[in-house]
Amino acid sequence: MNIDDDRPHGFASRGVTAPKGFEAAGVVAGLKSTGKPDVAVVVNRGPLKVGAAVFTSNRAKANPILWSEQVIRDGVVEAIVLNSGGANCFTGAFGFQTTHETAEKAAELLGVGAGDILICSTGLIGVGDEVFRQKVLDGTERAIASLASDGGDAASEAIMTTDSRPKRAVEASHGWTIGGMAKGAGMLAPGLATMLVVVTTDAVLTAEEADAHLRAATRVTFDRLDSDGCMSTNDQVTLMVSGASGVAPDPDEFRRRLTAVCDDLAGQLQADAEGASHDISIQVQNAASEDDAVVVGRSVARNNLFKAAIFGNDPNWGRVLAAIGTTDAAFDPYDVDVWMNGVRVCTQGGPDRPREEVDLTPRATVVRIDLKAGDAHALIRTNDLTHDYVHENSAYSS
Amino acid sequence: MNIDDDRPHGFASRGVTAPKGFEAAGVVAGLKSTGKPDVAVVVNRGPLKVGAAVFTSNRAKANPILWSEQVIRDGVVEAIVLNSGGANCFTGAFGFQTTHETAEKAAELLGVGAGDILICSTGLIGVGDEVFRQKVLDGTERAIASLASDGGDAASEAIMTTDSRPKRAVEASHGWTIGGMAKGAGMLAPGLATMLVVVTTDAVLTAEEADAHLRAATRVTFDRLDSDGCMSTNDQVTLMVSGASGVAPDPDEFRRRLTAVCDDLAGQLQADAEGASHDISIQVQNAASEDDAVVVGRSVARNNLFKAAIFGNDPNWGRVLAAIGTTDAAFDPYDVDVWMNGVRVCTQGGPDRPREEVDLTPRATVVRIDLKAGDAHALIRTNDLTHDYVHENSAYSS
Numbered sequence A, B: 001m002n003i004d005d006d007r008p009h010g011f012a013s014r015g016v017t018a019p020k021g022f023e024a025a026g027v028v029a030g031l032k033s034t035g036k037p038d039v040a041v042v043v044n045r046g047p048l049k050v051g052a053a054v055f056t057s058n059r060a061k062a063n064p065i066l067w068s069e070q071v072i073r074d075g076v077v078e079a080i081v082l083n084s085g086g087a088n089c090f091t092g093a094f095g096f097q098t099t100h101e102t103a104e105k106a107a108e109l110l111g112v113g114a115g116d117i118l119i120c121s122t123g124l125i126g127v128g129d130e131v132f133r134q135k136v137l138d139g140t141e142r143a144i145a146s147l148a149s150d151g152g153d154a155a156s157e158a159i160m161t162t163d164s165r166p167k168r169a170v171e172a173s174h175g176w177t178i179g180g181m182a183k184g185a186g187m188l189a190p191g192l193a194t195m196l197v198v199v200t201t202d203a204v205l206t207a208e209e210a211d212a213h214l215r216a217a218t219r220v221t222f223d224r225l226d227s228d229g230c231m232s233t234n235d236q237v238t239l240m241v242s243g244a245s246g247v248a249p250d251p252d253e254f255r256r257r258l259t260a261v262c263d264d265l266a267g268q269l270q271a272d273a274e275g276a277s278h279d280i281s282i283q284v285q286n287a288a289s290e291d292d293a294v295v296v297g298r299s300v301a302r303n304n305l306f307k308a309a310i311f312g313n314d315p316n317w318g319r320v321l322a323a324i325g326t327t328d329a330a331f332d333p334y335d336v337d338v339w340m341n342g343v344r345v346c347t348q349g350g351p352d353r354p355r356e357e358v359d360l361t362p363r364a365t366v367v368r369i370d371l372k373a374g375d376a377h378a379l380i381r382t383n384d385l386t387h388d389y390v391h392e393n394s395a396y397s398s
Helices: A063-074 A092-110 A130-145 A152-158 A207-219 A251-271 A290-301 A304-311 A317-324 A387-394 B063-074 B092-110 B130-145 B152-158 B207-219 B251-271 B290-301 B304-311 B317-324 B387-394
Strands: A022-027 A039-044 A050-055 A079-083 A117-121 A167-173 A176-183 A196-201 A236-241 A279-287 A337-340 A343-347 A364-370 A376-383 B022-027 B039-044 B050-055 B079-083 B117-121 B167-173 B176-183 B196-201 B236-241 B279-287 B337-340 B343-347 B364-370 B376-383
Touching (some): A022 A130, A022 A152, A039 A196, A050 A063, A050 A207, A063 A092, A079 A130, A079 A196, A092 A117, A117 A236, A152 A176, A167 A251, A290 A317, A290 A364, A290 A376, A387 B304, A387 B387, B022 B130, B022 B152, B039 B130, B039 B152, B039 B196, B039 B236, B050 B063, B050 B207, B063 B092, B063 B117, B079 B092, B092 B130, B152 B167, B152 B176, B176 B251, B279 B290, B290 B317, B304 B317
Parallel strands (some): B196 B236
Antiparallel strands (some): A039 A079, A050 A236, A167 A176, A176 A196, A337 A364, B022 B039, B039 B079, B050 B236, B176 B196, B337 B364
């Protein structure tokens, strides 16, 4: 097992099967035209069967989201089935039935109740016909037949869509372990309509603890990753708890480690965003509140002009000010300082250092905004707006 | 004079000098590196000197906006000076002083008060040094020296930035006339940081009437043009009233004609948006309220994935539903119908006609969304997200 505390966005072998008590698999079900793996299953062998999940806040929810929202209510999760190659969103009653049948198939094969099976799907909206259904059902059966205690790698590959590489992370401490996998997509690069994340742990947690830790961790990681402002219909982040380590963790340390896993995966999603040539960290400081800091950072992350300028290595700070001026956060637009990659280009509503001093050629880009309105701060991650982004998202369904 | 009631987006000669009582000019002041005209002046010779204006709602306001907001308070406007080649935004106290001196220069030459001179600027944010100031002042002097009663064409050319053609419109009725000019930019293509519009009329109106008519007209025209979701720091739409026709218009007809001029100019702005290859009309119908219809239309207009799909001639209706699902408008996402260029591709939360039936090759694109939640409606205009958009906005300041 590869523990990489010192490598925030590094590779971690086995992902969701790094913690004890989990088995996983990834198989080819024929949903992807490329013939690559497209159905994954992660099973919790216990002794605990605790689960928590957060879902897209989009009102246009895919069928697997509608199903999973019901499953998670009692905090008991036996397994999760994930498919790429079709979002099963806006596929009508037939599509919901497909999700239901998938859960029943997995439950029957695992000898558990269908109401404890989470489902995730990703791919094109509107795709989910009879052929799709049969492939998902067959793939689920084959995946369950090939479950393995080192199946985390295979599972992480089967959930990939336009991802160029699988995304996994692991943290361990005091006898317990947290493992995770992600695909992105999501607000990052939602051409394929979703960000899916599964995190597992063998720490001993109650359903209430798992839910609170997951919400706290996602709030400052995945929720602050905003590549193109588009909210998916299929986003789901799931935490499954086996308790197989027998260790009840220190709550603060567990939350810190879980946040580290989520942060690691979020960084991998950002680094692999469709078409991006810059990973932009927007650091908002001295805001009147954390909410204000997030709103200000997000306004920049969603400004196409700013994002196109970064693509062109142009430190166009005027576009930062024009973006943040559209928010109702508490600050004086004429008392704001802006740094780009360490150079203060704007101070108190006027130009500061010459823009020529800013080097935007590295992929990692840092924009720091000092609102001088308080002591709260937040980091929002985004990407630039590139020719490749336009190309990949215009050519997607053809 | 060219009256083109039957051509909604047609050409109209003389623009702001079509109504009686106005003189205008456009001159080369050396602000643009291209050597093209860059300072325009429009003067109201009366007998009335009524003015009304609406401004960007961005809190990051350019110096000319801060100035003009004060000038317009008493409803009296003698003239407006507009420059391209520099936004005079975030240029500090020096920049505000430049605006002030420009108004004083124009006032002195025209023999009126500086507090009745509106100023508009457009160009790169952060540009406004001593050289800029001197060129604006000299240009203002030269423009006033060349004022002419047929100067509307020259003025409309001097406010162009990345516009490929000048934008003018005229409506006439019962002895009075409305003329206008626009540059865009704006929320359309704000690479050059602004949409500027000047509308003139020789109808007899009070300041209160002018203000009410202008707000009513802009609310359903310029406010519903949203090419890339980016709000400018310099947007200004001005109505100047000379009363020289001596005719007090029927209020309903005046508002209808003023709205027609604004709609015409908005259509010209959309058709000339930077890098766009489709003009997209988003028709939202059967909304619970007009506000809901606008919110729903705008969510689609600001969705990069949808806009990239249209660029690729891809009728990806799932992205329409994913966009509108992020709003809090009253409707059931699973009871929405969507048409693209006349083909109903989605009905009641599921696929309808095959996407192959939709022809998205024409520049004019119509997306119709039936929310089935009431009887309100709204039209939002936008453009697609193209390679050229990214290129023009990444290469802008280099």
